[in-house]
Amino acid sequence: MKFSTKGRYGLRAMIDLAVYSNEEQHVALGSIAQRQGISTNYLEHVFSELRKSGLVKSIKGAQGGYLLSESPSDIKVGRILRVLEGSLSVIDEDSDNTAGSESVIRNCIKTSVWDKMNARLNELVDSLTLEDLAYDYRERNGIDNTMYYI
Secondary structure, three states: OOOOHHHHHHHHHHHHHHHHOOOOOOEOHHHHHHHHOOOHHHHHHHHHHHHHOOOEEEEOOOOOEEEEOOOHHHOEHHHHHHHHHOOOOOOOHHHHOOOOHHHHHHHHHHHHHHHHHHHHHHHHHHHOEHHHHHHHHHHHOOOOOOOOOO
């Protein structure tokens, strides 16, 4: 499994959004693009998919921008990647379509290797939240991780 640029850049942009936005503070795509070194035009396409999936909200106007539609602690990394990548399977099921005795070997490999890899990959991305990655990003960049609740 190799993640596409869309998946990698989209995840980076979502972490950026989790770090720099809140209910009162929307983030312009240009700001994300500048901080992350990603083309604004490319991010427009990525955020179109993220908006359609309900992961982000867009606010129009001079003070507009994007914000997360849910708390970062409720957004799983797997959900983001599935929106941008589709299936997270390590192989395409149709790519190894053989018949006869070869199919026994194929099924052996499928159940012993590919299915287990898929399960572990999905378990990993579904155990990580956007907040986990945002926290790590803040730590590595010296940004205050203090959460204030009223």
